[in-house]
Amino acid sequence: NFLSKACKEKGIPIKTNTQAAGFITESRDGKKTITGVRAVLNNAPIEFKANSGVIIATGGFTANQKLCSQLDPRLKNMKFTGSPCATGDIFKAVEEVGGQLKDLEEIQCNLGPVQKFSHRSGYHTDVKRHILVNNEGKRFVAEDGLRDVLRDAVLSQPEGEVFILVDSDGFQDLSSRFQQNGAASESLGYGWKANSVKELAEKMKVSPANLEEALSQYNAAVDSKKDVFGREAWMLVKKIEKPPFYATKARMAIHYTMGGIVIDTQARVLDKDSQPIEHLYAAGEATTGVHGTNRVGGNGILDAFVFGRIAGESAATHK
Numbered sequence: 001n002f003l004s005k006a007c008k009e010k011g012i013p014i015k016t017n018t019q020a021a022g023f024i025t026e027s028r029d030g031k032k033t034i035t036g037v038r039a040v041l042n043n044a045p046i047e048f049k050a051n052s053g054v055i056i057a058t059g060g061f062t063a064n065q066k067l068c069s070q071l072d073p074r075l076k077n078m079k080f081t082g083s084p085c086a087t088g089d090i091f092k093a094v095e096e097v098g099g100q101l102k103d104l105e106e107i108q109c110n111l112g113p114v115q116k117f118s119h120r121s122g123y124h125t126d127v128k129r130h131i132l133v134n135n136e137g138k139r140f141v142a143e144d145g146l147r148d149v150l151r152d153a154v155l156s157q158p159e160g161e162v163f164i165l166v167d168s169d170g171f172q173d174l175s176s177r178f179q180q181n182g183a184a185s186e187s188l189g190y191g192w193k194a195n196s197v198k199e200l201a202e203k204m205k206v207s208p209a210n211l212e213e214a215l216s217q218y219n220a221a222v223d224s225k226k227d228v229f230g231r232e233a234w235m236l237v238k239k240i241e242k243p244p245f246y247a248t249k250a251r252m253a254i255h256y257t258m259g260g261i262v263i264d265t266q267a268r269v270l271d272k273d274s275q276p277i278e279h280l281y282a283a284g285e286a287t288t289g290v291h292g293t294n295r296v297g298g299n300g301i302l303d304a305f306v307f308g309r310i311a312g313e314s315a316a317t318h319k
């Protein structure tokens with residue numbers, strides 16, 4: 001809203017439902033220069049002239065199941081957490097003008113539901129409040145691990161399915177949306193609530209003895225600040241002991257793509273020789289290199305805003 005208001009005030013038109021499909025180029029002083037964008041609006045081609053430059057801000061390719069599973073076969077048929085428009089369709093056009101793509105195989109996953117994404121419980125969103133167990137009712141990973149560690153650990157469980165567990169305090173601390181999603185997962189048969197750990201285990205169809213052991217070991221680790229799975233001491237602050245207890249089944253979902261278009265510190269798109277392509281800029285999830293192989297939660301918006309602003313400045317000031 002803030003950004004669209006600012007565009008409106010400055011008389012900058014916003015075209016929605018318009019898919020950028022390619023770049024218009026000219027040779028200036030012997031250099032390939034981007035001078036516009038070819039797009040599609042209502043199935044009809046349309047061109048936009050760009051006096052100062054073109055900024056690519058088309059996001060990642062988490063919804064491109066074909067590409068993601070080619071890059072990492074473990075992601076085959078996996079759901080995605082974001083917009084269905086995150087297809088990376090602009091990459092072809094970037095390559096056509098000589099742009100460099102890198103590290104596409106670095107794909108981040110996050111816990112999602114076993115069915116519709118709109119019903120993901122979000123019980124894992126407060127790391128201090130939850131544990132993960134497998135279908136034997138045993139913990140298998142430090143829940144505060146980096147997202148690639150968690151992805152690999154969850155994908156190595158049978159069927160790639162795990163359970164997220166919170167107690168009454170953890171549930172109360174969730175946003176109302178995630179509480180509602182938890183209730184939705186109960187009605188869909190992959191979420192459970194119970195007044196004892198034993199009863200919860202029976203509903204989850206896991207071994208009650210294992211689940212009780214997992215929770216008592218975890219609660220002891222909160223006291224000792226030493227966790228057998230290596231959870232950090234500052235992530236061992238809340239016991240999971242107050243009924244009712246809640247659990248949902250979860251699977252990994254494709255969440256964020258760290259690879260993409262190579263840019264420099266001025267947000268200029270680089271070619272295969274790492275030289276800037278004249279008047280072509282990129283920012284946000286469409287790019288690569290900012291997060292390495294593991295985006296830390298919260299840094300996606302930061303990246304988009306910081307490099308979006310740099311790209312705008314670069315385009316406005318470049319001669």
Ligand SMILES: Cc1cc2nc3c(=O)[nH]c(=O)nc-3n(C[C@H](O)[C@H](O)[C@H](O)COP(=O)(O)OP(=O)(O)OC[C@H]3O[C@@H](n4cnc5c(N)ncnc54)[C@H](O)[C@@H]3O)c2cc1C
Pocket residue numbers: 018019020021057058059060081082083085086087088089090255256283284285286297298299300301302304
């Ligand atoms: C469920 C979820 C939760 C998240 N939570 C957080 C969080 O708490 N904190 C955080 O920092 N980050 C979070 N992220 C990541 C964050 O959303 C992204 O880092 C951020 O949205 C990237 O911004 P962007 O502008 O680069 O791309 P996007 O926000 O993806 O925007 C790209 C836009 O370009 C459009 N587009 C795509 N292709 C074309 C084309 N060819 N032509 C025209 N338009 C096109 C798309 O439709 C979209 O509107 C979350 C992501 C998800 C999926």
